[in-house]
Every structure is written in C-alpha cells, then in structure tokens.
Amino acid sequence: MIVITLTKVPKSLRGDLTKWYQEIQTGVYVGNTSARVRDALWDRILENIGRGEATMVYNAQNELGYQFRTTRKDRQVVDFDGIPLMMHLKEATGGVKHGFSDAAKFHRANVMTRRSVKRSQSSSKKLMMVSLDLETTGLDPVKDTILSIGAVKWGQDDKIVQFYQLIQVPQKIPEKITELTGITVEMLNKQGISLADGLQGLQKFVADAPIVGYNLRFDEGFLLAAFRKIGQSGLSNRLIDLMPLVKKSNKFLDNYRLETVLADYEIENSHPHHALSDAQATFDLASKLKEKGLF
Incomplete structure (x- = not known):
C-alpha cells in the first residue's frame, strides 16, 4: 500500500x-x-x-x-x-522567499509578461512545420508502395492548410489494408494520380519546412523508396519523430500506439488510418508537445 x-x-x-x-x-x-x-x-x-x-x-x-x-x-x-x-524543524530549510512588496510583484509581473511574449513568439516560429502521414499497401518499403499521402501545416494567413492525395498502384490492394484504410482500387482509379506527381506535389507543399510525424521512420523509409522508384533524390528537410519525445516525457503509458498517445493528450482523430486525419492529429500532438517545450 x-x-x-x-x-x-x-x-x-x-x-x-x-x-x-x-x-x-x-x-x-x-x-x-x-x-x-x-x-x-x-x-x-x-x-x-x-x-x-x-x-x-x-x-x-x-x-x-x-x-x-x-x-x-x-x-x-x-x-x-x-x-x-x-x-x-524549528526553522524551515530552503531559506525565506523574498519579493512580497508591491514593487517586487510589479517587477515580477513585467518579467513574466516579457517571457510570455517571447515564448509566444518563439512558439509561433516553431510551429512552422509540416506533419506527414502515409497509408501503404504493407509494411515493407521495398515490396509495398504508398497508397495515400496526407500533410498539414500553417498557412500564411494563420489558417491550417492541408494536402491529401491518393496514389495509383500497379498491384492489388490487400483486403486487410482496404478494411483498415477504406481505400479501394476503384477509388485509386478515379481519384488517384501517379506516384511521381504525388511526390512532386508533396515536395511543393512541404518546401523547406521541418517535417514531423509519429513513428516517422516508417514514413521515411517509404518516401526514400518511392523517390528512388521515380529516379529522384529524397526530401532533404529536417525530420522530427514525435514517438521518442512522447516516450521520454510520459514513461507510464500502457503502450505508445498513436491512438493511445492521442487519447492521453485528449486529441480527437475522427478517421484513424486515413492519411490526412492522422496527419492532422499528429499536427495537434506536435503543437501540444511544443507548448510543453519538449522540442
């Protein structure tokens, strides 16, 4: 007990x-x-x-x-x-805390205000990032391929801007993947574009901003393989994986699956395993981690 x-x-x-x-x-x-x-x-x-x-x-x-x-x-x-x-103890340890006069309180309030402004300005700069998520036909970047790309960032007018694209694939989509993501061959035939066009669109959307993701190594591996397929070099942006940051800041979670982490941070993800919805939830998670000063 x-x-x-x-x-x-x-x-x-x-x-x-x-x-x-x-x-x-x-x-x-x-x-x-x-x-x-x-x-x-x-x-x-x-x-x-x-x-x-x-x-x-x-x-x-x-x-x-x-x-x-x-x-x-x-x-x-x-x-x-x-x-x-x-x-x-007759006398409390740690010494006496000074600064109870009105002048001291006024000075402390000014200091805190300046710090708050600096944190706000710093936070705004740090939020200039792009969250990324991919849906794929499987777990192997060599054998499998990208089905959809989702990305989210702040726009110049301080509004959220989203990027979402379905990617046409040459092979059949496994039934389990269709059940998980809701993506079908018919959807890709009607709405999908080529892998080259999808990656070029992503490059334009991301520009030179840092990229954040959850378990980003998975997405990074597929992006590297995808760029090789079209004969281009991969993204050179700074990559920030949120999973290690969450593990370091919260050591007592039952597991570190994205849905568990989002629930712990009270972030709603309306459509799990949908690239854009996952990217938006990851963006919200990154924002909360930045507010806590974790990166």
Missing part, C-alpha cells in the same frame, strides 16, 4: 498520479504499485511539484512496516535505530 499527499501542486501532476493511484480525498492518493513505478512516480513528483509539497508513505521492512518521504521544508525524515521518524 502506498499513500501520497499533495498540497498546492500543478493540476498536471495530480493528473499523472490518477493514472496509478486513486484520489480518495482532495490531495490524498492511495495505490499499490511496484517499487520501480513508485520510485519513478516520486521522481516525477519532484520534477513537477512547483512550489507545492508532497509526502509519500509506503511499505518497508522495518520495525514499523512502513517508510516515508517528504518535500516539506519544516520536516525532516530521520532514522532512529531503524525506525523512521518525522522530525519537526
């Missing part, structure tokens, strides 16, 4: 804990996880606690049968002959 109490911490941290523990009262969480997960969550608490406080109590092999940790500055955990005790 593990009990955690939190006070004055960011809502995002409380949200992280609810994935593993039950909040039985405001700021009081109870659960039963492995020591590895427990320690990882405590590290997460220390990283994201802000100016709040946290205390954890958990099972241990000692006289009392439990151990505890705390971030409180007016308490200190001490060991007394193998028995953990919480010692009250």
Whole structure:
C-alpha cells in the first residue's frame, strides 16, 4: 500500500498520479504499485511539484512496516535505530522567499509578461512545420508502395492548410489494408494520380519546412523508396519523430500506439488510418508537445 499527499501542486501532476493511484480525498492518493513505478512516480513528483509539497508513505521492512518521504521544508525524515521518524524543524530549510512588496510583484509581473511574449513568439516560429502521414499497401518499403499521402501545416494567413492525395498502384490492394484504410482500387482509379506527381506535389507543399510525424521512420523509409522508384533524390528537410519525445516525457503509458498517445493528450482523430486525419492529429500532438517545450 502506498499513500501520497499533495498540497498546492500543478493540476498536471495530480493528473499523472490518477493514472496509478486513486484520489480518495482532495490531495490524498492511495495505490499499490511496484517499487520501480513508485520510485519513478516520486521522481516525477519532484520534477513537477512547483512550489507545492508532497509526502509519500509506503511499505518497508522495518520495525514499523512502513517508510516515508517528504518535500516539506519544516520536516525532516530521520532514522532512529531503524525506525523512521518525522522530525519537526524549528526553522524551515530552503531559506525565506523574498519579493512580497508591491514593487517586487510589479517587477515580477513585467518579467513574466516579457517571457510570455517571447515564448509566444518563439512558439509561433516553431510551429512552422509540416506533419506527414502515409497509408501503404504493407509494411515493407521495398515490396509495398504508398497508397495515400496526407500533410498539414500553417498557412500564411494563420489558417491550417492541408494536402491529401491518393496514389495509383500497379498491384492489388490487400483486403486487410482496404478494411483498415477504406481505400479501394476503384477509388485509386478515379481519384488517384501517379506516384511521381504525388511526390512532386508533396515536395511543393512541404518546401523547406521541418517535417514531423509519429513513428516517422516508417514514413521515411517509404518516401526514400518511392523517390528512388521515380529516379529522384529524397526530401532533404529536417525530420522530427514525435514517438521518442512522447516516450521520454510520459514513461507510464500502457503502450505508445498513436491512438493511445492521442487519447492521453485528449486529441480527437475522427478517421484513424486515413492519411490526412492522422496527419492532422499528429499536427495537434506536435503543437501540444511544443507548448510543453519538449522540442
């Protein structure tokens, strides 16, 4: 059994804990996880606690049968002959926080405003990217080929601009792929264009902007193979794969499939396995990751 109490911490941290523990009262969480997960969550608490406080109590092999940790500055955990005790400190550690005068608050407000403007300007620049997704006839870039290309970016008028194109293929589409993507041979014959025209359209749409994707290595492999087929060099744009960033920032997801990640970030994808819909969802995910300063 593990009990955690939190006070004055960011809502995002409380949200992280609810994935593993039950909040039985405001700021009081109870659960039963492995020591590895427990320690990882405590590290997460220390990283994201802000100016709040946290205390954890958990099972241990000692006289009392439990151990505890705390971030409180007016308490200190001490060991007394193998028995953990919480010692009250006459003076809180960490020193006194200054800056409570009106002048100090006004100065701090100005500083925060300037920082906010800089972050906003920086964020706007960073959002100049193109999200990309492909649907293919299979998983092998050598044997299989691209069925559709979807891409999303910001336009010059600060509106979302989309690129979507079906690609004609010489071979039969596997039934499983048609069931998954909804793409049929009839659709490709009526609406599809050649692979060369599709790639040239993508190049024009992307220009020199960075390209982001989820599990981008998959798409990169198919793009390289596709450009070789038409006798051209591949895209030279900077490529940013969001999957490693998500794995690094959220170590406690059940899995890292795109649908799981989108659900965790509360992003709706109305048509999974549709290149344009997946590209739009990936664009939204990239925007949220950038807001968090993850790249």
